Amino acid sequence: MTVALVDCNGFYAACEKVFRPDLEHRPVVVLSNNDGCIVAMSREARNLGIPRGIPLFKARNLLDRENVAVFSSNYALYADLSRRVMDLLRSRIPLAEVYSIDEAFLQLDHLPEAPLPLCRRLRSDIRRGIGLPTSIGVAPTKVLAKIAAGRAKRLPGGLFALGEPAAGAESGLGEADVAAVLAETPVTGVWGIASGLAGRLKEKGIGSALELRDADDAWVKRHLTLTGLRIVWELRGIPSIALDDAPPAKKGIMSSRSFGRPVAELNELLEAVGDYTARAAAKLRAQGSLCRHIDIWLTTDRFRPGEPRYSGGTAVSLDDASDYLPDLVAAARRGLRSVFREGYRYKKVAVFLSGIEPRSGRQTGLFDDSDPRKDALSRVAASLRERFGPEALGCVPRRPGSDWDMRRECLSPRYTTSWTDLATARIG
């Protein structure tokens, strides 16, 4: 098998640069929701030694000193550019698995074009057509392709091949070189091995990807479970993690956000819960599913010592599996009222949809009272939102002046998804 992993470099930061050529060589960082942590960086920012995940307030001085461009998360922009990249890949490669917002695995066997020239062309077309830089790793398995892509990041050509499939190709490597690359790769650089497992591995004398590859199967199975064993096999070049171009429907859908400020009022929490339920329900409908349960959690700020702390959650079950927003919102609000306690300043509310099942093949209750008009209404509402924007129609009114939303003080325009935010060009 020949697998490629296409990875967009510093994706969020790169998206911010697409419509800002003036930022070409400047360090750029992108913040998490609520402008809390640094979650993505351009290469220039990484070279300054900024750690990923650091809270913004701890990095402030460094960012100012180095003239770093700082952006709030502009998820509408990233999601749209991601879709363009994935559409391009899927239009060229019959079997492509979109693994995350910025990565896709491609199955490169039995294609008319050889893997490396094909990947080189994909890179340049994504760069020219969409404006995003990528790295591509090519290898016989997904785990090896991840390692190869990591290497590719450091090469000017952005392309690196590991193992058999590349043999004969100009930048390919032989078997011995695979071992050399694995020996240089720390075990935490292997997809699926993080610091938690690395400790256990260290005790066994396993520190590199090569040592993990050559570990004893029975020991691996016992200590790292079947998941770990599959990783080891993949390191040996034996495909053990399938490429899946139609990922299964989600089994749970979560919508949760920290507030921009502490929120104590039930009324404001009810607004937020309505808003999050609408987001989750949109995802539910998009994958053609219904849900049976809604979980609500709310919590105070765990980083504020001295303040009274409380967190609570509850599950609300629906009579019939549903995707009908007004019913879901009513149930979610019921759940919130039952866990809400007066006298706390809340930091976060979460809505989690579970008991998910496909809309087709739906199980109805004994006294099924589902109303066909609900489905028709939902379809109309969805098409109106698609045409006029997500705020065009909802069943969750916001009181004027409500301001519990997350902070996004450095938000860039939604260049590609909002008519009012289109980039303008000056000629001459």
Place this chain on the structure above:
DNA sequence: TCTGGGGTCCTAGGACCC
């Protein structure tokens, strides 16, 4: 002042069934 928001898979153990 200030610390993200989603998801996945696997295993063990208990309840329950015949």
Place this chain on the structure above:
DNA sequence: TCTGGGGTCCTAGGACCC
């Protein structure tokens, strides 16, 4: 004295990913 065996389903918890 002696107390089956095999299966499913669910949940909690632990690990990981971007």
